[in-house]
Amino acid sequence: MTQWDYIVNSAFDPAQTYFNGGRASSNGLAGPMEISWGVVGGSVDVNRSALKISSTPSTGTLTTDGASQLANTYTHVNSGALGSNSVSLRSTQIDATLSLRPTGSGAAYGSYATSYTINFAETPNQPGTCAVTTSVRGCDDIFVLAGALNESFEFEGFRYFVSFFAAPTLTALSPNVCAAASATAGCFGFTTEEFKNTAVNFNLVITSQAIEVPEPASIALFGMAFAGMAALRKRKHRRQA
Template sequence: MRTTSIGALGAIGLAMAIASGNAAAAPINWDYTVTSSFVTMPGSTAFTGGAGCQSVSGSAITWGACPTGPAGPGRSGIGISNNPQTGTLATNGAAESANTYTHSNNVVSGAFATLRSATISATLGLRAAGTADAYVYETATYKILFAETPNSAGTCVANSPVGNPCNDIWVLDGSLNKSITLAGDEYFFSFFASPALATLPNAVCAAAGAANGCIGFTTVEGQENAVNFLLKVTSTPLVVEVPEPASIALLGVGLVGLAGMRRRRQTKA
């Protein structure tokens, strides 16, 4: 077994980590508000490829065919909604809703530039639940890497619907275990996608320019892909134990063996 950051796992692993690693901590309830935006400073958003019209604002990034405007035929984009989002959460408790990111995944001509990377700024405000206390705010930034895959059916690096163009690829970096101090105590907050967040295969990571073991999700061509982001606040950084690949393989063999024994027993019966 080896210990690694939750950044190597999907949402299922995250839930397991909270259940095991933080079970002893007393829950503290908070009112929260979270607002996210794309950073519009020069260099915060990068495009790759040829011509076209790119548009960047705090709430949306679009690219592809001209003129600029909402995503549509020949033009794709990603936008933020449910922004700001408010609610109540408990330290070391269940994840709660943050903002929603929707990728309008349309066919974009290979002659046009496409999104390559962007930076997100997320501001979290917390106060004791049910009080009129002032919110304590902390802003974190994290990066997304994007790969616009070929717009024709064929061999896809990411799992994609049969007969459909290849799914596009999104990788998240730096969205976990940010620190915030409340009443003299340090807490950690993390944003992650659900249910689409997963550890991506190495080939998929490489296609987006990311290192092996990256986390992210893929989106289907020709669809409005809404990815809901969740928020957790914990008293310690999220850490989990990840089985080595050999251990996972042995577990699989063991399960197959158990299934065979069960079939034999049923046959004898």
Template sequence: MNKLSKGLLAGAALLVAPFTQAAVVEWSYNVTTEWLGATFSGTNANQIVNDSLISWGRAGGDHTNPTLSAINSRSGIEISNSPATGNVFTNGMLPAPTNIITHYNNTLSSTYSTLTSTSILTTLDLTPVDPVGPAVPQFTTSFLVDFIETPNTTPCNFPSVTVCDDIFVIQFGALNTEFVYGGLTYFLSIVELSGNLTPLPDATCARASKANGCLGFTTREKMFTPAQFGFFITTRPLNVPEPAMLGLFGLGLLGLRAFGRRRSVKK
């Protein structure tokens, strides 16, 4: 059994472990994610930059429409499901789903400037509901994003399905943190749930001017790629893999959820 499989099994065992002492059973949460500015390759991006959307290309174009010609098109990256609200159980089997980041990759004319980098700020508010208690001090974390809008000509010089896929690379802040509430220590762990955010091939990282093992995704021309995030709260450390393994951990969670659904059907 490889190390990743062992880690996933150990994580699953932790999540179903019973409480050994009094603890908060259930929390309500509010998670907000927003863009913090952006940089572009030039002055002809016709950019839109706000908390939820960064878009570039033809002024008046629609980044959600993949059928437009290159001269009339726009691309973009957009945050949705923010704020995300709900309840999460301590040591629950499944993570609480939160915000989604989607890359809208449309074919653009080379006359347009493009996004090169941005940053993300995520804020989490937690309040115990079982038992009821005062809110936990607010958590914040930030991520850096590098974006490479590739030319639509060969050679691509990295593994690419279309000519050429665009590259989205994300550098995470803290994936794990701990906090004390009511005299007990809790652990908060961020995960990616869609399985789209994975370690990229070395050649793709090099094309993005990043070291081997960079984390992100590539998006085909005229395709949209989402990445959904989530989190666990546990009473013992959950060994979420380092950023280069975060996407594989997300794939493991997808498998775990599918296994649970199959078991439910068989009953």
């Protein structure tokens, strides 16, 4: 099979979103498309920071071993003006669903769900305490992503591999940066400068051979659940019988 129709839906899980405590005049709010924290009644990009999901749902056509296509975009809005001892995001969960079918088949989509965790560190912006010092003012915030790995599915006797790639690519963070985000050594993620917005695209690709990358620099979803694609093959055989 050379082409696939796809749909990707992603959302934050408010029930799995946790905040660090802070002063009474600050709070954290969690919804499926945006999580924000900072001054109560304030505005994102002014005195509240946020994580946002956009480009969802994303639809299109993928070619096996061809170019990747946009799945979703994640943006960290780093206001840098939350005030001292503000409530801040500690961690959240992203729930994602991928639906696939062979292009032109007329078959129902096979849909598969997974989730992955974001560990986040809103740094205190105090000189001498920064784990990362790229920011001209204050300390960089830290975004660590942990999820499922490269996995495969079979369709009509052929094995395919499905992966999501971050762009820019997630990099291995130093042990002290991982620790600042309450993640174990060897974590992957990125850091964001104060008073800037950082967007990370996740692109989807289907290949006929496994892509060898350090986990989880390639965050690949939906793993063995793709065995369910066999249901499409069975339906096709029944129609031909």
